[in-house]
Amino acid sequence: MLDLSGKVALVTGAGSIGEGWGNGKATAVLMARQGAKVFGLDINPAALADTTAIMNQEGHTAWAARTCNMTVSEDVKAAVDDCLVRFGRIDILVNNVGGSAPGDPVSMTEEEWQGQMDLNLKTAFLGCKHVLPVMERQFAVDGKGGAIVNLASIGCMSFQVGGRVNAAYAASKAGVIAFGRSTAIAYVKKGIRVNTVVPGTMHTPLVEHRLVRQMGLNDAQDLVAKRNASVPMGHMGDAWDVANAVVFLASDEARYITATQLVVDGGMTAARPGA
Numbered sequence: 001m002l003d004l005s006g007k008v009a010l011v012t013g014a015g016s017i018g019e020g021w022g023n024g025k026a027t028a029v030l031m032a033r034q035g036a037k038v039f040g041l042d043i044n045p046a047a048l049a050d051t052t053a054i055m056n057q058e059g060h061t062a063w064a065a066r067t068c069n070m071t072v073s074e075d076v077k078a079a080v081d082d083c084l085v086r087f088g089r090i091d092i093l094v095n096n097v098g099g100s101a102p103g104d105p106v107s108m109t110e111e112e113w114q115g116q117m118d119l120n121l122k123t124a125f126l127g128c129k130h131v132l133p134v135m136e137r138q139f140a141v142d143g144k145g146g147a148i149v150n151l152a153s154i155g156c157m158s159f160q161v162g163g164r165v166n167a168a169y170a171a172s173k174a175g176v177i178a179f180g181r182s183t184a185i186a187y188v189k190k191g192i193r194v195n196t197v198v199p200g201t202m203h204t205p206l207v208e209h210r211l212v213r214q215m216g217l218n219d220a221q222d223l224v225a226k227r228n229a230s231v232p233m234g235h236m237g238d239a240w241d242v243a244n245a246v247v248f249l250a251s252d253e254a255r256y257i258t259a260t261q262l263v264v265d266g267g268m269t270a271a272r273p274g275a
């Protein structure tokens, strides 16, 4: 089940914002555990070095990494070319780079708005732009195209009255879902599947490293408790819950699944507050 032997996976944002497991880092390691050759990209060399140390510790020799700014087309193209030189093909692309910045249309600057569009949407666009032709060529040669998994967020699906507003994040992640569905249909006859994983409230290093500061709090434990209580299951998920969903959608077991979303949120989007 979910055997990725013989497949080459390109994972963006394969580091993590802080110590512990972010979604991209867990996905890269899980794909290696499932037998894939993994090429990890990240803008932060120190974050990549952490992932490399884990890969080495676990004995995954078919791992390579490279710094890359996923918002810069030439950088992405160079990284894709590098992956082809090292591993010869790309079967899986995981567009994991992304993150939220708070604000509504009045409080956000134009630069903050554009920054969110670039970080969350343009990164997925550029990943697809440079990898789709590779997968299409593979399909023409050996009938094996590829699978692309993009990362959205339930932050584009449900909103709390009086809660934190992330208008640009919501818009850009809704864009990721629509972009994925449209691209999936454009490539459906070319052996390429495109799907989106939609994580809910997860306990990743983001909580302690960014949210506590962004929300002007100094008590991470209190924030963790509130986030746990907000989930119908009673606790946040973690990066492995996201990674398991990504691996499934990337695997051959998901061969008939394209142009859809897999929500990983402990029931959050289905629940009514107080119900």
Ligand SMILES: NC(=O)c1ccc[n+]([C@@H]2O[C@H](COP(=O)([O-])OP(=O)(O)OC[C@H]3O[C@@H](n4cnc5c(N)ncnc54)[C@H](O)[C@@H]3O)[C@@H](O)[C@H]2O)c1
Binding pocket: 012, 013, 014, 015, 016, 017, 018, 021, 022, 023, 024, 041, 042, 043, 044, 047, 068, 069, 070, 071, 096, 097, 098, 099, 100, 119, 151, 152, 153, 154, 198, 199, 200, 201, 202, 203, 204, 205, 206, 239
């Ligand atoms: N953590 C959550 O609770 C959560 C919830 C919903 C959705 N998500 C989504 O999951 C994805 C991963 O989130 P996370 O919190 O696990 O990530 P993270 O912030 O821990 O790690 C993201 C990695 O991406 C890298 N990165 C940032 N900008 C980059 C760029 N321009 N080019 C290349 N690399 C870049 C960072 O250096 C970092 O190592 C994001 O798309 C995020 O929106 C996360």
